[in-house]
Amino acid sequence: MGSPENPLPTPTTTTGTAGLTALLAHPAKAVVALDFDGTLADIVPDPEQARAHPRALPALAALAPHVASIVVITGRPAEVAVRFGGFAGVPGLERLVVLGHYGAERWDAATGTVTAPDPHPGVAAARAELPALLDGLALGQGTWIEEKGQAFAVHTRRATDPQAAFDALRTPLAGLATRHGLVLEPGRMVLELRPPGVDKGVALTRYVDESGAETILYAGDDLGDLPAYTAVDALRANGHPGLLVCSGTEVPELSTRSDLTLPGPAAVADFLAALAEAVSAT
Numbered sequence: 577m578g579s580p581e582n583p584l585p586t587p588t589t590t591t592g593t594a595g596l597t598a599l600l601a602h603p604a605k606a607v608v609a610l611d612f613d614g615t616l617a618d619i620v621p622d623p624e625q626a627r628a629h630p631r632a633l634p635a636l637a638a639l640a641p642h643v644a645s646i647v648v649i650t651g652r653p654a655e656v657a658v659r660f661g662g663f664a665g666v667p668g669l670e671r672l673v674v675l676g677h678y679g680a681e682r683w684d685a686a687t688g689t690v691t692a693p694d695p696h697p698g699v700a701a702a703r704a705e706l707p708a709l710l711d712g713l714a715l716g717q718g719t720w721i722e723e724k725g726q727a728f729a730v731h732t733r734r735a736t737d738p739q740a741a742f743d744a745l746r747t748p749l750a751g752l753a754t755r756h757g758l759v760l761e762p763g764r765m766v767l768e769l770r771p772p773g774v775d776k777g778v779a780l781t782r783y784v785d786e787s788g789a790e791t792i793l794y795a796g797d798d799l800g801d802l803p804a805y806t807a808v809d810a811l812r813a814n815g816h817p818g819l820l821v822c823s824g825t826e827v828p829e830l831s832t833r834s835d836l837t838l839p840g841p842a843a844v845a846d847f848l849a850a851l852a853e854a855v856s857a858t
């Protein structure tokens with residue numbers, strides 16, 4: 577299915593095949609949940625320059641009217657993901673939901689508003705200790721702090737030796753997180769300190785419950801997506817068909833658990849377009 581130019585790829589597992597079959601049979605009962613960076617948007621050296629892949633938005637807009645809902649679940653603040661994704665005011669995406677900060681924040685296209693929890697006091701306290709901690713590690717050039725409001729992230733992708741900087745930061749930042757009641761969230765050349773209490777698995781499970789959907793497709797690329805994979809596994813054990821998609825193979829902890837691994841955001845966009853074509857033909 578799909579089209580001759582853009583055929584629908586085949587999952588490599590029987591559970592994933594069952595998930596895709598259910599989605600194609602009853603798209604109106606399916607939630608399509610997607611991560612942003614690395615899944616809808618290519619990974620770029622400067623996080624401020626990340627944007628949805630040019631083919632992602634048309635594919636989402638074509639698919640959305642046929643499924644129960646599309647939700648983006650991201651570590652970004654919801655407002656940032658909406659802006660970088662270009663999600664506001666897109667015909668077809670009137671019901672889109674973006675769950676930011678791993679599910680702590682929510683943006684609804686229907687209202688254009690963001691709901692967010694009160695800031696966790698540990699974030700400001702940990703942030704105040706960060707300069708001295710970084711000075712003490714002598715990491716060299718290129719380590720960069722992303723201010724995220726409800727959290728902050730230390731990026732090493734532009735460091736002279738990204739992996740060495742990541743490795744040197746991991747234990748001290750874990751200690752900083754613990755001292756202030758925060759969670760250390762490791763990702764692709766990034767270590768984030770954020771409040772506890774929610775992750776992408778909790779967010780996805782709540783969203784599926786709320787939507788009443790039967791089938792779940794989840795696509796991600798990074799360690800922060802593992803709880804969502806675990807949530808889909810739990811939903812499958814409770815009778816919900818599900819399909820786990822991985823964007824890229826840089827994170828084997830995720831790609832080895834997926835039902836379908838695609839090369840990256842361009843292929844994810846093409847997959848969503850092929851899905852849209854398949855469900856609109858039924």
Ligand SMILES: O=P(O)(O)OC[C@H]1O[C@H](O[C@H]2O[C@H](CO)[C@@H](O)[C@H](O)[C@H]2O)[C@H](O)[C@@H](O)[C@@H]1O
Pocket residue numbers: 611612613614618619620621622623624626649650651652722724729731733763764765766768798800
């Ligand atoms: O949950 P996500 O939507 O995948 O967000 C996770 C983190 O993604 C961003 O960092 C990653 O993408 C950057 C831009 O391509 C890249 O430079 C960086 O190395 C990646 O780790 C974002 O900056 C973080 O705030 C998100 O938490």
